[in-house]
Amino acid sequence: MTDISATELIREGPHRRTQTFRKLIAIPQAVYGLVVIGITLFAAIFAPWIAPFDPESMDFDNLLVGISESHWLGSDQMGRDTLSRLISGAQIALIVSLGAVGIGVLIGVPLGLISVYFRGFIDDVIMRFMDSLVVFPSLLIAVGLAAAMGGSLISVILAIGIANVPWMARVIRSQGLSIREMDYVAAAEAGGMSHIRIIVRHILPNSVSPVIVQSTLSMGYAVLTEAALGFIGVGIQPPTPTWGNMLQQAFPMLDQQPLLSIVPGIAIFLLVLAFNFLGDALRDVLDPRLKGVIH
Amino acid sequence: MWSYIIRRLIHMIPVMLIVTFMVYALMLAIPGDPARALIGPGESLDEEQLELIRKEYNLDRPVIVQYGLWLGKAIQGDLGRSTQNQRPIAGELRVRAAVTLQFGLVAWILAIVIGVPLGIVSAVYRGKPVDYVATVVSIGGVAIPNFWLGIMCILLFGVKLGWLPTQGYVDIWQYPLEGLKHMVLPAFALGITSWALIMRQSRSAMLEVLAQDYMRTARAKGLYERTVIWIHALRNALLPVVTVFGLQTGRIFAGAVVIETLFGIPGMGNFMVQAIFAQDFMAVQGAVLLMAVAVLVANLVTDVLYAWLDPRISFDD
Numbered sequence: 152m153t154d155i156s157a158t159e160l161i162r163e164g165p166h167r168r169t170q171t172f173r174k175l176i177a178i179p180q181a182v183y184g185l186v187v188i189g190i191t192l193f194a195a196i197f198a199p200w201i202a203p204f205d206p207e208s209m210d211f212d213n214l215l216v217g218i219s220e221s222h223w224l225g226s227d228q229m230g231r232d233t234l235s236r237l238i239s240g241a242q243i244a245l246i247v248s249l250g251a252v253g254i255g256v257l258i259g260v261p262l263g264l265i266s267v268y269f270r271g272f273i274d275d276v277i278m279r280f281m282d283s284l285v286v287f288p289s290l291l292i293a294v295g296l297a298a299a300m301g302g303s304l305i306s307v308i309l310a311i312g313i314a315n316v317p318w319m320a321r322v323i324r325s326q327g328l329s330i331r332e333m334d335y336v337a338a339a340e341a342g343g344m345s346h347i348r349i350i351v352r353h354i355l356p357n358s359v360s361p362v363i364v365q366s367t368l369s370m371g372y373a374v375l376t377e378a379a380l381g382f383i384g385v386g387i388q389p390p391t392p393t394w395g396n397m398l399q400q401a402f403p404m405l406d407q408q409p410l411l412s413i414v415p416g417i418a419i420f421l422l423v424l425a426f427n428f429l430g431d432a433l434r435d436v437l438d439p440r441l442k443g444v445i446h
Numbered sequence: 447m448w449s450y451i452i453r454r455l456i457h458m459i460p461v462m463l464i465v466t467f468m469v470y471a472l473m474l475a476i477p478g479d480p481a482r483a484l485i486g487p488g489e490s491l492d493e494e495q496l497e498l499i500r501k502e503y504n505l506d507r508p509v510i511v512q513y514g515l516w517l518g519k520a521i522q523g524d525l526g527r528s529t530q531n532q533r534p535i536a537g538e539l540r541v542r543a544a545v546t547l548q549f550g551l552v553a554w555i556l557a558i559v560i561g562v563p564l565g566i567v568s569a570v571y572r573g574k575p576v577d578y579v580a581t582v583v584s585i586g587g588v589a590i591p592n593f594w595l596g597i598m599c600i601l602l603f604g605v606k607l608g609w610l611p612t613q614g615y616v617d618i619w620q621y622p623l624e625g626l627k628h629m630v631l632p633a634f635a636l637g638i639t640s641w642a643l644i645m646r647q648s649r650s651a652m653l654e655v656l657a658q659d660y661m662r663t664a665r666a667k668g669l670y671e672r673t674v675i676w677i678h679a680l681r682n683a684l685l686p687v688v689t690v691f692g693l694q695t696g697r698i699f700a701g702a703v704v705i706e707t708l709f710g711i712p713g714m715g716n717f718m719v720q721a722i723f724a725q726d727f728m729a730v731q732g733a734v735l736l737m738a739v740a741v742l743v744a745n746l747v748t749d750v751l752y753a754w755l756d757p758r759i760s761f762d763d
Contacts, residue, residue, distance in 0.1 A: 286696065294722065415594075427589055
C-alpha cells in the first residue's frame, strides 16, 4: 500500500478542488442546484437594491392584486409586494440554514472526532448522547424551545442546529473509523504528535467529505423546518417576512388570492430541491470509494 | 430472539434517561423565573405564592433531583395540570394521541400503498417513461413542504372542486366513511415524504433483487412473471420499507404538528401549538415527552422487525 499522508493530500488541495468542481458541473442536477442557490444568495445579499418595494410597506390602493405590471408576483391583504417579501424571505431562509448547519458542524464534528479518536468509554458516552438527540425531530425541538423562550430567529436557528448535531457527529465518526486505523495515524502517534494535532491534521481532512454532503442536505431540511415553524406561528414573527410566515398570512386568503399561497411554496420547493440535488451530486463526486486516493 | 429484545431494551434505558432529561431541561431555557412560567400567563402572584409553587414543583431543589421527581411522577402518568383549563395533561394527551395515531396510521398506510407499488413498477420498467415519472415524483416528494402540499390540496379539492372536506375531524370508528373523507387530504400531505422515500428505497431494493440468480431460477421454472415479481421479489424489496418506518415515525409526529394545525385536527400536534400560544409550558413538555418516547419505541420495533425479517442479521451477537 502506498502511504499518502494527510498533509500531502492537503498540499495537492487546489488541484483536487478544481477537479472536483469540474466533475460536479458535469452533473446537470448539480448545475441546477448551484444556479438556484446562487440566485437565492444574490437576491439575499442585494435584497435592498433589487427588491422593487420595501417588503414591509403597505399600499391600501393595491390589496390582493394578482400578477401585474407594478407587482410582478401580486400583493397581499395589506398591499405589500409579494416579490419584495419573497426576496427578503430569502435572506432569512439562508441565514437560518447556514446558522443551523453551522451549529451542527461546530458541535457535531468535534464530538464525532473525539469519539472516533479516543474510542472506548468516551465514544460510548458521546454516541449514547447522540442516539438520544436523534429521537427529536428538529421541529419538535423548535416547538419545545419556542414554548420556553418564544419564537425568534435565535430559537429557530438553535433548534434546527441542535437537531443537526447528532447527524454530523455520526457521519464524521463513521468515516473517521477507517481513517483512525490508517498507518499514518499510528505513525503520527508513535512520532509523539499531540492528540489534537493528529485529529486536526490527519483525521479531520480525510473525513470531511461526508460532512460536506450532509451539510448540503441539512440546509435543505433547515429551509423546510423554518417554513413549517413560520407557518404554525412559532418561528420568526411578523412583520419580518419569512417564507413560512408569508404562507401563514396567505392561508386565510386562499379562496380570494391563491397566488399568495402558491408563490412562497414554490420558492421553498425550488431551494430545497437545489440543496438536495447539490448534496446528492457532491456525494457522487466526493465518494471516497471513487476517489481511490486515500485507500 | 427474546434475548435480543431484552438486550435492546437494556440499551434503551440510558437513551431513555437522556431523552427524558433533555425534555425536562427545556425548562432551563425559560428566561426569568420558571415558577411564573409554570403557572401560566395572566396570574399575578406575590413572592409568597411563588415560593409555594417552587416548593410544589420542587424548583427549590437541585436540577437533577427536580428531574428525578418529575420523571417519577411522569412514569405514573402525572404530567401536571394544564394552565388553560386546570385539567390533567396526561388525560388530555391520551385523547389527543388517539387522534394523532389514527391519522398517522392512515398516512402510513397511504404511504405504503402508494410508495411500494410505485417503486416496484419503477424498477421493473427501469429506464422507461413510467420510471422517469415515478423518479421525478419521488424527488419532488422529498423537497416539497408537506403543509404546502396540504394547502394546495385544500385549494384544489376543497376550494375549487369541493370534493373533500378540508377542516376538522370525524371519528373514523363511529362514522367510517365521513371519517375517511376527512382523513384523506391530511394523511396524503403528511405521508408525502415517507412515500417518496419508500418509493426510492423499494425501487433500489427491487433492482437489486431482480438481478439475483434466484429470480432467473424462478423464471426458468416457468413461473408467471407476475408471480416472480409480486411473490418472490416483493418480500425482499419490503425490507427497506421497515427501515424507513423507524426513521419516519419521528418525522410523521413532527409533520403532524403542522398538518393538524392546517386541517384543524384535534390531535397532539394541534394541542402543542395551542399550548404554546397559551404559554402552557407543562402541556408542551408533556406532549414532547410522549412523542419522544413513541419515537424510541418505534425505533425498537423497527430493529426487532428488521432482525426478524432479514436472515442475515443474527440475534446472537
